[in-house]
Amino acid sequence: MTTEEKLKHFMDVTTQKVNEENAEALEEYENGxxxxFEDYKENATRRAELSLKLKEESLxxxxxAEVARRQMEIREETGRLQKELTEKIFAEVKGKLERYMGTGDYERYLIAQVRAAKDFAGDDEILIYIDPADIDKKNSIAAAANTTVMVSKYGFGGGIRAVIKSRGILIDQSFETKVKEAAEGFVFHL
Known part of the structure; x- marks a missing residue:
């Protein structure tokens, strides 16, 4: 074998060896x-899923929060409307009571209430009061119920109040109290 052939053979073997090493290195590099890339894709997918989940949770x-805020507004509006309607209803009730107080039925009602209070007291002393607005009915009520009736110093919207001191009892049949109790117990059913 000549030197040239040896050199060519050496060159071929070396080139082949280098090409194999390069191919192996290239394959390792590509695999790396x-x-x-796979790790990057996996992390990017995980980050994207997490970001999407966080955005969903945020939305x-x-x-x-918007639903709760709107529900609160609706409750407030409903409460305001209920209060407004309740005030209108009870203003109308008071107007009807005032008109009723100008009738003979009202005077008969007062007489019946005075008699009922007197019967309840039995033999105990009872002080019966009528509203100052009913002063014109005092004598006829006292005569019809056969008892003493006094005019209260304080207005209570009609009706009567009575006190049985010996038993510590207040009988409150005043319209003011009845309207107040009705208003406190009044509930709208929607």
């Missing part, structure tokens, strides 16, 4: 890049 929280 592929692994890095749900915002929606829930």
């Amino acid at each position: 890049l592929n692994k890095v 749900i929280k915002k929606k829930n």
Whole structure:
């Protein structure tokens, strides 16, 4: 084998060896890049899913907050309207009571209430009061019920009040109290 042939053979073997090493290194490099790329894709997918989940949760929280805010507004508006309607209803009730107080039925009602209070007291002393607005009915009520009737110093919207001191009892049949109790117990059913 000549030197040239030896050199060519050496060159071929060396080139083949270098090409094999280069191919092996290139394959390792490609495998490394592929692994890095797969890891990157996996992390990017995980981050994207997490970001999407966080955005969904944020939107749900915002929606829930908006729903809660709107429900509160509706409750406040409903409460305001109920209060307004209740005030109108009881203003109408008071107007009807005032008209009723100008009738003979009202005077008969007062006489019946005075008699009922007197019967309840039995033999105990009872002080019976009528509203100052009913002063014109005092004598006829006292005569019809056969008892003493006094005019209260304080207005109570009609009706009667009576006191049985010996038993510590207040009989309150005043319209003011009845309207107040009705208003406190009044509930709208929607």
